[in-house]
Amino acid sequence: MTTLDFNAKLHRRSLLAGSLAIGATSLAAPRIAFAQGTGSKNLLFVLLRGAMDGMAMLAPTDDGHFEALRAAALPDYEGAAKLAGTFALHPAFEEVGASYAAGDALFVHATATSYRERSHFDGQDLLESGAASPNTMRDGWLNRLVALMSDRETPRALAIAPTMPLALRGRAPVSNYAPSALPEASSDFLDRVAKLYGDDDQLSGLYAQALETRAMAADDGLRNLRDAKKAGELAGSLMRGEDGARIAMIEMGGWDTHANQRGAFARPARNLDALLGAYAASMGRDWSNTLVLVATEFGRTARYNGTNGTDHGTASAALVMGGAVRGQRVLADWPGLAERDLYQARDLMPTTALESVLAGAAAEHFGLDPASAMASLFPGRSAAPMSGLVRA
Amino acid sequence: MSRASVALNRFGYGLRLGESAPADPQGDLLRQLREFDPRPGPLSGRPDTSGGAGELLQIIRRSRANRQQAPQTASPMEASQSAMETPGAAQPRRSARAEQLAALPPEYRAKVEEAYGRYRVDVAARFKVAVTTPNPFAERLVHFWSNHFSVSAGKPGTPFEVGNHEFNAIRPHATGKFSDMLKAAALHPAMLLYLDQFQSIGPNSQIGERQRRRNPNRPERGLNENLAREILELHTLGVDGGYSQSDVTEFARALTGWTIRGLGRIARFSKDQPGGAAFAEVAHERGTRTVLGRRYEDTGASQAIAILDDLAAHPSTARFVATKLARHFTKDEPEPSLIARLENDFRRTGGDLDSLARTLVNAPESWVSEPAKFRQPVEWFTSILRFTGVDDLGERRINGLVRQLGQVPWGAPSPAGFDDVADSWAGPDALLRRVELADRIARNAPSDAVLARAEAAFPGALSENTRTWLARAESGSQALGLLLVAPEMMRR
Numbered sequence: 001m002t003t004l005d006f007n008a009k010l011h012r013r014s015l016l017a018g019s020l021a022i023g024a025t026s027l028a029a030p031r032i033a034f035a036q037g038t039g040s041k042n043l044l045f046v047l048l049r050g051a052m053d054g055m056a057m058l059a060p061t062d063d064g065h066f067e068a069l070r071a072a073a074l075p076d077y078e079g080a081a082k083l084a085g086t087f088a089l090h091p092a093f094e095e096v097g098a099s100y101a102a103g104d105a106l107f108v109h110a111t112a113t114s115y116r117e118r119s120h121f122d123g124q125d126l127l128e129s130g131a132a133s134p135n136t137m138r139d140g141w142l143n144r145l146v147a148l149m150s151d152r153e154t155p156r157a158l159a160i161a162p163t164m165p166l167a168l169r170g171r172a173p174v175s176n177y178a179p180s181a182l183p184e185a186s187s188d189f190l191d192r193v194a195k196l197y198g199d200d201d202q203l204s205g206l207y208a209q210a211l212e213t214r215a216m217a218a219d220d221g222l223r224n225l226r227d228a229k230k231a232g233e234l235a236g237s238l239m240r241g242e243d244g245a246r247i248a249m250i251e252m253g254g255w256d257t258h259a260n261q262r263g264a265f266a267r268p269a270r271n272l273d274a275l276l277g278a279y280a281a282s283m284g285r286d287w288s289n290t291l292v293l294v295a296t297e298f299g300r301t302a303r304y305n306g307t308n309g310t311d312h313g314t315a316s317a318a319l320v321m322g323g324a325v326r327g328q329r330v331l332a333d334w335p336g337l338a339e340r341d342l343y344q345a346r347d348l349m350p351t352t353a354l355e356s357v358l359a360g361a362a363a364e365h366f367g368l369d370p371a372s373a374m375a376s377l378f379p380g381r382s383a384a385p386m387s388g389l390v391r392a
Numbered sequence: 393m394s395r396a397s398v399a400l401n402r403f404g405y406g407l408r409l410g411e412s413a414p415a416d417p418q419g420d421l422l423r424q425l426r427e428f429d430p431r432p433g434p435l436s437g438r439p440d441t442s443g444g445a446g447e448l449l450q451i452i453r454r455s456r457a458n459r460q461q462a463p464q465t466a467s468p469m470e471a472s473q474s475a476m477e478t479p480g481a482a483q484p485r486r487s488a489r490a491e492q493l494a495a496l497p498p499e500y501r502a503k504v505e506e507a508y509g510r511y512r513v514d515v516a517a518r519f520k521v522a523v524t525t526p527n528p529f530a531e532r533l534v535h536f537w538s539n540h541f542s543v544s545a546g547k548p549g550t551p552f553e554v555g556n557h558e559f560n561a562i563r564p565h566a567t568g569k570f571s572d573m574l575k576a577a578a579l580h581p582a583m584l585l586y587l588d589q590f591q592s593i594g595p596n597s598q599i600g601e602r603q604r605r606r607n608p609n610r611p612e613r614g615l616n617e618n619l620a621r622e623i624l625e626l627h628t629l630g631v632d633g634g635y636s637q638s639d640v641t642e643f644a645r646a647l648t649g650w651t652i653r654g655l656g657r658i659a660r661f662s663k664d665q666p667g668g669a670a671f672a673e674v675a676h677e678r679g680t681r682t683v684l685g686r687r688y689e690d691t692g693a694s695q696a697i698a699i700l701d702d703l704a705a706h707p708s709t710a711r712f713v714a715t716k717l718a719r720h721f722t723k724d725e726p727e728p729s730l731i732a733r734l735e736n737d738f739r740r741t742g743g744d745l746d747s748l749a750r751t752l753v754n755a756p757e758s759w760v761s762e763p764a765k766f767r768q769p770v771e772w773f774t775s776i777l778r779f780t781g782v783d784d785l786g787e788r789r790i791n792g793l794v795r796q797l798g799q800v801p802w803g804a805p806s807p808a809g810f811d812d813v814a815d816s817w818a819g820p821d822a823l824l825r826r827v828e829l830a831d832r833i834a835r836n837a838p839s840d841a842v843l844a845r846a847e848a849a850f851p852g853a854l855s856e857n858t859r860t861w862l863a864r865a866e867s868g869s870q871a872l873g874l875l876l877v878a879p880e881m882m883r884r
Contacts (some may be wrong), residue, residue, distance in 0.1 A: 049805070118621070119631050121808050134631075138815070162798040164819040176821045182796050185831035189870065193827050193877060196861045200879050202818065207827075210820035224795075253805060258588045258618045306614020307591050312621070344637070 236282020446654025
């Protein structure tokens with residue numbers, strides 16, 4: 001794995017040395033014993049729907065070709081924090097930037113799943129199901145992760161969303177929750193509904209999970225998830241402590257910035273930053289045992305389009321955050337932005353498999369065997385799971 | 393389920409209070425197709441709103457020009473409302489939204505409020521039609537096609553137009569030709585706004601060339617391929633339907649010039665088009681285009697229309713549409729034999745949607761007795777309103793309640809529309825919300841003779857278990873509440 005300590009200029013060839021050895025170090029690195037308990041380790045997966053522009057989040061302003069592609073974006077990065085001495089962090093990411101400075105966050109750039117078309121829906125299907133091609137698996141990789149960890153005791157898993165996202169669907173029991181503005185039903189009515197559903201497997205199962213989850217979140221005082229900061233606090237309140245959910249997922253939309261990108265990106269970026277900052281604070285002492293994975297279905301075109309936005313592209317960036325993370329790094333095998341270096345002469349070229357990041361980090365965090373975790377979560381990939389993301 | 397229960401519940405929106413199940417289930421569905429009213433009472437007085445979006449965009453431009461330092465936070469309504477229950481992406485909470493609204497110039501604020509007022513009225517009118525209609529099967533078809541050509545309120549101007557899109561681009565063609573619906577829906581102002589087409593400019597059009605002359609070093613405004621891609625992927629061929637990136641780009645070039653009315657200077661060079669759109673020749677990319685191997689001469693506005701006609705007639709479109717229709721009405725993994733029937737009908741008739749609906753009604757696969765489909769929130773909500781006879785909730789309450797249920801009309805999270813499989817809707821939290829809402833509705837609705845009404849609404853299909861628990865309820869309203877969330881009401 002090439003860890004970019006970009007002191008020098010962004011030159012792909014200078015970074016390539018050893019870059020093909022992704023995962024090779026995992027053989028040598030000390031491994032967490034397979035049988036070790038997961039303790040109260042937590043994983044929050046944040047799915048950014050709509051193709052988050054990694055080049056806006058973490059702008060390669062030192063790449064000599066950036067200005068020609070996106071001159072209109074440059075004012076956003078004046079005075080921005082330079083990560084790894086090279087990448088300018090979008091100013092909306094204040095909390096994330098602080099976490100990075102504290103050693104609790106790292107970025108992976110020029111990363112993508114194995115999906116190479118440009119449909120949001122197929123891209124999200126692949127990222128959530130974990131399948132190597134879209135619409136081929138009906139359960140999700142996070143649900144299979146729950147199953148992998150269930151040889152001891154099924155960890156509590158939860159989507160903080162009004163509907164169950166594909167990533168968490170599957171055989172392992174999971175629940176979902178979102179704050180509601182509806183008046184609570186009387187307890188007598190709730191009991192009678194439980195009896196009515198008694199011999200209906202689907203409805204009785206869903207109903208029991210709903211009541212249990214609702215009890216956990218009894219006093220959130222919220223009516224919906226629209227306030228990102230409060231949503232982050234809610235996620236923390238549902239996950240911290242021994243009884244909290246070990247695995248949770250939350251999703252954010254608004255990233256499909258086809259036009260007027262500077263404003264259109266800053267809005268969801270500020271929300272994401274607020275959510276992550278509030279979540280970290282809300283986790284309190286448990287933050288040190290927490291891993292947050294933030295990913296999107298694909299990136300966007302390297303060049304601004306005719307309406308100062310970007311169209312569907314390929315590689316983007318991912319964020320790995322949490323007290324458990326060996327942070328303050330940008331991991332990238334930087335492909336460069338010259339026309340010949342772009343994927344199909346239009347998109348940032350993917351050089352790191354996003355599946356390797358997700359599976360590698362989750363396996364390390366929970367003490368699972370990385371290779372078998374990769375095979376189960378993201379079957380049919382040739383890339384090895386990435387190692388060294390989490391503190392030993 | 394009996395055939396009567398299938399006709400009522402699988403094809404329709406359930407029995408309405410005071411009505412009885414049809415004696416001839418199949419015949420009644422065909423009657424509904426014949427008697428479908430494209431413009432029923434609650435929609436007939438709707439004013440023409442096609443100027444609203446252009447006016448709002450002009451106000452936004454003026455207010456940006458007035459304040460050199462345009463605020464980075466644009467209109468509070470600009471964020472996509474579509475992902476309304478995901479953090480941040482959607483409208484802020486009411487109080488925060490009100491604050492942001494108050495900060496806008498008065499003219500701007502008034503227009504935004506007018507737009508969302510129109511949207512709420514349209515949502516309520518849509519429910520009014522569905523709850524009171526004698527042709528619920530035809531309304532289900534309208535809502536199916538509306539979701540196929542999904543538009544969402546969120547971007548500036550769209551709240552004026554998303555209701556209008558269903559009422560004026562979908563309804564008139566619900567029992568007409570697919571190609572006509574495709575052209576009306578894809579080139580409607582709501583879609584042109586929603587998928588960014590209205591500001592796409594041909595790089596070699598008159599405007600494109602002038603921009604380059606004036607500012608040779610500045611990247612000019614130009615092509616946006618969003619609409620072209622989604623038409624191919626979501627409205628016609630389907631993602632595996634056999635098109636390439638080059639087809640997307642070529643189609644996007646052909647679409648340049650299609651925009652909305654009332655956009656300042658460019659409006660002077662635009663010609664109004666049917667359906668509320670406009671075509672600006674000066675923004676149109678000149679030249680012959682090649683899409684899916686076929687060449688299209690540059691005929692201006694009709695270049696894109698010719699491509700749409702060919703896409704409507706493409707075999708992949710027949711297959712894609714047949715699969716979605718079968719999935720919607722029968723089950724998440726529809727029978728291949730039913731898909732084949734619908735596909736053949738679509739190809740044989742050149743996309744005659746009345747014939748397609750009749751084929752669906754006449755197919756044995758549509759009448760299997762096992763209920764296999766989990767009702768979506770709006771479908772469930774419409775059904776319980778029909779059953780209870782509650783049709784006067786008021787526009788604000790209706791809008792609030794469907795938001796709580798997780799499905800607001802014209803608010804799908806993506807251009808793919810709302811998902812159509814149980815996995816997306818049958819979640820723990822979603823179920824509990826229905827239980828809470830049922831409890832509330834049941835307390836305020838007539839609750840006499842619930843068991844007898846249940847037998848009538850699910851003729852020959854009410855389970856012994858449901859009957860038992862209704863009979864044991866301590867009050868009529870509790871029995872009603874239980875029926876509203878019973879398995880019979882959840883699946884069809």
